[in-house]
Amino acid sequence: xxxxxxxxxxxxxxxxxxKPHLSWTQINMYLRCGxxxxxxxxxxxxxxxxxxxxxxxGTHLTVEANMRYKLENNRMxxxxxxxxxxxxxxxxxxxxxxxxxxxxxxxxxxVDESRRVAAICSLAHYDIIAPKLRPKYVEEPFKLKMPDFPxxxxxxxxxxxxxxxxxNTPIIRDTxxxxxxxxxxxxxxxxxxxxxxxxxxxxxxxxxxYVDSIVWGTKKVRVVPIQAEREKFEIVVLGRRIAAMAxxxxxxxxxxxxxxxxxxxxxxxxxxxxxxxxxxxHVSEGALANAKELCNVQRCKDVPAKLIGKVHAESRSEAQPxxxxxxxxxxxxxxxxxAGGTKLW
Numbered sequence: 001x002x003x004x005x006x007x008x009x010x011x012x013x014x015x016x017x018x019k020p021h022l023s024w025t026q027i028n029m030y031l032r033c034g035x036x037x038x039x040x041x042x043x044x045x046x047x048x049x050x051x052x053x054x055x056x057x058g059t060h061l062t063v064e065a066n067m068r069y070k071l072e073n074n075r076m077x078x079x080x081x082x083x084x085x086x087x088x089x090x091x092x093x094x095x096x097x098x099x100x101x102x103x104x105x106x107x108x109x110x111v112d113e114s115r116r117v118a119a120i121c122s123l124a125h126y127d128i129i130a131p132k133l134r135p136k137y138v139e140e141p142f143k144l145k146m147p148d149f150p151x152x153x154x155x156x157x158x159x160x161x162x163x164x165x166x167x168n169t170p171i172i173r174d175t176x177x178x179x180x181x182x183x184x185x186x187x188x189x190x191x192x193x194x195x196x197x198x199x200x201x202x203x204x205x206x207x208x209x210y211v212d213s214i215v216w217g218t219k220k221v222r223v224v225p226i227q228a229e230r231e232k233f234e235i236v237v238l239g240r241r242i243a244a245m246a247x248x249x250x251x252x253x254x255x256x257x258x259x260x261x262x263x264x265x266x267x268x269x270x271x272x273x274x275x276x277x278x279x280x281x282h283v284s285e286g287a288l289a290n291a292k293e294l295c296n297v298q299r300c301k302d303v304p305a306k307l308i309g310k311v312h313a314e315s316r317s318e319a320q321p322x323x324x325x326x327x328x329x330x331x332x333x334x335x336x337x338x339a340g341g342t343k344l345w
Contacts, residue, residue, distance in 0.1 A: 021143070021152040022242070024191050030245050031190075032263065034254035039271045042254075047270025048098030051110050056177045058090035058118030059214065060158075063125050063175050064139055067159055071135040082126050086119040102267050120221050121177050121214045128223040129212055133173070134162040142198045150246050157195055170199050170207040174228075179217030186211045187228040193238045196230040206230060 030037040039045045049057060062085045069077045077085075094111050101110055137160040144153040161171040172195050176186060192209050199207035209228045214221065248255075256277035257264045264279070266272045 019146075019152045020150070021154045022246075023153075024155050024194055027153075027194075027242060027245065028190065030249070030254075031241065032261075033257035033269075034248070035256045035275050035277060036269065036271055038254040039274060045271070045274070046097070048100045049093060050100040050102075050268070050270070051105075051114055052177075052179070054090055054093060054099070054110065054114035055117045055121065055216070057093050058086050058114060059121040059125070059177050060175060061089040062086045062118070062122040063130070064158070066122075066126060066130060067133065067135045067138045070130070070133070071138055076126065076130055079123075079126060082122050083119040086122040087115045090115045090118050100270050117216050118177075121216050124214055124216075124221040124223050125175065125212070129225065133159065136160045136162045142202075144194070144198055144201065149243065150250070151242075153194060153242070155194060155198070157198070169205060170203050172196075172199060172207045172209045173212055173225075174209075175212045175214070177214045177216060179215070181213060181215045181222070181224055183213075183224070183226050186213055187226050189228075190238050190241075192228045193230055193234050197235045197238075200232070200235070206232070 026037065026041060029040065040047070062082060065085055066077050066082065069075075090111065094107075094114075099107050099110050101107060137157065140157045140160060142155055142157065144155075146152050157172055158175050159173040161173065163170050172192075174192065174195070178186070189211075192211065195209060196206060199205075206229075209230065211226045211228050213224045213226055215224060256275070259277070259279035263269055264272070269275070269278075272278045
């Protein structure tokens with residue numbers, strides 16, 4: 001088996017005084033879908049936020065402002081400011097980054113709905129959990145120095161509370177907005193493991209950690225603190241995963257996500273129309289161009305056609321009836337070829 005060559009447009013991190021670093025966003029994106037990472041950080045294509053991300057960002061900025069004010073003044077912001085701040089945050093993000101809309105959505109609908117929900121979530125946090133919090137640091141940046149590793153790890157912790165005097169254990173909290181409560185998934189996310197590694201390095205003991213989940217998809221918005229404790233071996237396991245990611249990045253390997261994952265669709269992935277691995281009947285010209293480019297720069301001349309797909313230029317309504325449980329394409333096949341049997345290469 002020949003040596004895998006990296007894409008021609010992949011540039012390894014340059015040698016510099018400060019080591020290159022990875023953020024949690026980069027780590028999470030690569031481990032979830034290497035092609036998302038490729039489009040975002042190698043090609044430099046930034047996707048505008050969708051409805052769910054707008055809600056999360058708008059709420060996060062509002063909660064941060066309230067916690068900073070409480071840290072500095074020992075009291076919270078006036079309640080009537082919370083809703084207006086949430087609205088302003090969503091509008092600013094939409095103006096600066098744009099809005100990702102799927103079929104059936106309009107720019108105005110996404111922005112208005114995001115403003116409404118972000119305000120409700122911010123008020124819920126303000127009323128239910130913010131009065132109990134004792135902020136010590138808000139949005140504290142951190143750097144995990146990794147001596148024998150090609151990257152350091154940088155990040156920010158949403159909130160660190162004053163430790164309880166009895167145990168002196170550091171308390172770390174992360175705020176999440178979610179349509180439906182998924183306690184196990186939120187508690188298990190690797191982001192909290194990175195926070196635990198930082199606290200262990202800083203204080204020498206494992207922290208108490210909580211994910212404050214603001215659930216907005218029900219009739220009444222709820223705020224559910226979920227305990228997310230970690231053991232030291234979990235830090236070691238995550239370190240192995242990040243090391244494997246670093247080796248793959250060095251070789252220019254960007255594996256696509258499994259096509260049956262919930263994020264691999266038009267609604268949740270802004271790169272879906274560009275990705276040659278997306279599972280769909282119609283292949284856009286942009287995805288076709290990206291498929292050719294990926295295979296050219298990686299010199300993959302024997303990529304199986306079924307992996308990438310072929311152009312389906314005919315409309316779905318014009319396709320022939322199903323035969324043997326599969327939709328027949330214009331060439332009589334199983335829908336993998338386009339008009340006249342046009343192939344990808």
